[in-house]
Amino acid sequence: MLDRVIHEPGRLMIVALLSAVEEADFLYLLHETALNKGTLSSHLARLEEAGYVEITKTYRGKVPQTLLKLTRAGRKAFDQYRKTVKEALSAGA
Amino acid sequence: MADQIDDYVKRPMRYQNIDGLDELLIGVLLTGVGLLQLFREIAPSGSIWKHNATFEVCAAAVFFIVVYDRKALKKRVTYLRTGYVKCRHTRKGVWRIVAGALMAIAVAFATFFVLYRFALPSSKLVVIAWTSALWGLIYAMLTWMDAAWRWVVLVALIVAPPVVAMLPLGHLWSDYLPYLLQGLIFFVSGAVTLTLYLRRNPVLEQGVE
Numbered sequence: 001m002l003d004r005v006i007h008e009p010g011r012l013m014i015v016a017l018l019s020a021v022e023e024a025d026f027l028y029l030l031h032e033t034a035l036n037k038g039t040l041s042s043h044l045a046r047l048e049e050a051g052y053v054e055i056t057k058t059y060r061g062k063v064p065q066t067l068l069k070l071t072r073a074g075r076k077a078f079d080q081y082r083k084t085v086k087e088a089l090s091a092g093a
Numbered sequence: 094m095a096d097q098i099d100d101y102v103k104r105p106m107r108y109q110n111i112d113g114l115d116e117l118l119i120g121v122l123l124t125g126v127g128l129l130q131l132f133r134e135i136a137p138s139g140s141i142w143k144h145n146a147t148f149e150v151c152a153a154a155v156f157f158i159v160v161y162d163r164k165a166l167k168k169r170v171t172y173l174r175t176g177y178v179k180c181r182h183t184r185k186g187v188w189r190i191v192a193g194a195l196m197a198i199a200v201a202f203a204t205f206f207v208l209y210r211f212a213l214p215s216s217k218l219v220v221i222a223w224t225s226a227l228w229g230l231i232y233a234m235l236t237w238m239d240a241a242w243r244w245v246v247l248v249a250l251i252v253a254p255p256v257v258a259m260l261p262l263g264h265l266w267s268d269y270l271p272y273l274l275q276g277l278i279f280f281v282s283g284a285v286t287l288t289l290y291l292r293r294n295p296v297l298e299q300g301v302e
Contacts, residue, residue: 017105082095089095
């Protein structure tokens with residue numbers, strides 16, 4: 001059974017990018033996903049609600065910065081999602 | 094679909110040199126150290142520049158300036174344009190790097206031995222060919238060869254220094270110019286990458302989040 005929170009294409013991109021890093025900021029995800037600000041914020045809120053992403057608002061000098069990282073539950077959910085997809089694709093092949 | 098997911102997982106690794114700063118600063122380091130060596134060679138005998146300690150202190154200073162500049166430039170250039178990333182180092186990832194490095198050292202020694210024993214006429218040429226190949230490998234790994242023009246740079250990096258070493262330029266230039274050329278090639282490549290990056294990625298307004 002695929003995790004519906006992660007399966008949405010925009011959220012899948014976000015979780016995949018965050019899985020490879022310790023943390024990243026909002027601007028990095030904006031650049032890599034090519035989503036607009038509103039859509040990205042909405043996806044992040046959904047992921048935070050599911051407990052998969054931790055959002056920290058801070059400052060870099062005087063500029064506000066939003067730092068994002070996957071929680072342990074988020075990493076586990078993503079690993080399980082990848083495993084499910086690979087199994088489904090192997091079964092279909 | 095699995096391929097697309099893998100692609101996104103690998104993207105942060107490619108992000109490290111998105112701005113060309115690593116290439117640029119390797120170029121500064123190699124050229125700086127090369128010029129120090131040349132300067133030490135041409136300095137009058139008895140001069141303070143002939144001492145090993147002077148060279149080592151200056152080379153260390155170049156190294157620390159490069160490391161400091163990298164952090165400062167990332168903060169002022171990259172993070173304002175395309176964002177900040179802190180890479181993740183898992184235990185498995187670190188062991189993979191160590192294993193890869195050990196294999197690379199073994200291959201490098203084997204190649205050096207073969208070149209020295211069987212292929213090239215002088216040990217100086219062997220060292221230049223070997224360091225050019227090594228820097229070529231580092232360049233390919235650093236840049237992921239993400240554009241067609243990088244192949245031109247790669248070929249120049251591997252071929253040009255040994256060719257220059259074989260030219261009849263006189264002892265001083267044939268000894269030091271190949272190493273300076275390695276640094277200059279990295280520097281120019283980094284400058285091109287940085288220029289393209291700055292053109293494609295303007296600074297976003299403050300408080301974008």
